[in-house]
Amino acid sequence: MNTPPSTGPAFRAGTIAVLGRPNVGKSTLVNALVGAKISIVSPRPQTTRHRLLGIATFPDGQLMLVDTPGIHGAQKRAMNRMMNRAARGAVEGVDAALLVIEAGRWEEDDALAYQALKASGVPCVLVINKVDKVPDKGKLLPFIAEVTREREFSAVYPLSALKKKGLDGLVKTLLALMPESEAHYAEDEITDRSERFLAGELVREQLMLRLGEELPYSTTVEIEKFELDGEMLRIAAVVWVEREGQKPIVIGKGGTRLKAISTGARLGMEGLFGRKVFLETWCRVREGWSDDEAALRRFGYSD
Incomplete structure (x- = not known):
């Protein structure tokens, strides 16, 4: 007896670079998507110093999220230069990228991160994080319009990674950008780090x-x-x-x-x-x- 072909949605899996300037909440976002704390967080900028892979598995796909050090213009020490190289190198060979910014703020280092992503040529989704800290939500739409003017994004998602609000739509969009593929990691694996x-x-x-x-x-x-x-x-x-x-x-x-x-x-x-x-x-x-x-x-x- 022949087994009928599956009519369900295809499983998708791929890699996503998560970039942005220091202290915009990249690690908090990765932890929220993975559902476990794999990246350390603190109120201080440049807490993340290493590239780290977070693995988020869902019923219809798997997202491999590359958390990166914050891209920053000041490169006073070898460590700062190495962190910037690690962040920029994270976009090589990925299927998509997230540019994470802070709601209501666009700074020179945000532009540096955007330029790194634009040069990579991969689809880029804009995440506007920390919207819970914006008292006047009416200011968000003009801010989004300003940031996206003359910049190309596959999608834009205002959200709060800390409060885990607004993540569902982001996950659906990211999975749609991934190629059809079997899972790369077991369902219970959450990072490639020891x-x-x-x-x-x-x-x-x-x-x-x-x-x-x-x-x-x-x-x-x-x-x-x-x-x-x-x-x-x-x-x-x-x-x-x-x-x-x-x-x-x-x-x-x-x-x-x-x-x-x-x-x-x-x-x-x-x-x-x-x-x-x-x-x-x-x-x-x-x-x-x-x-x-x-x-x-x-x-x-x-x-």
């Missing part, structure tokens, strides 16, 4: 949240040990700073700040990994690491 990498990011998230204005940008995290001991993960993390004088600031009086950083990171790891975590954290000095290409590659930064 748990070891995610552990380091969760420590760095706490640094972004708990340190002063400039110091978080002089810190990075290296995971020295990541071992499963029965049902418990044993993790050793090193917080690297650039100058000796920064070390006591990270550690805090009597070690209180480093302990708080470790506790916050450990709780995040236990929530993400679904098991108990024993986390040890140290602070060490590597002079000028953020402007040293060799040090950056040792710490996992890449184009």
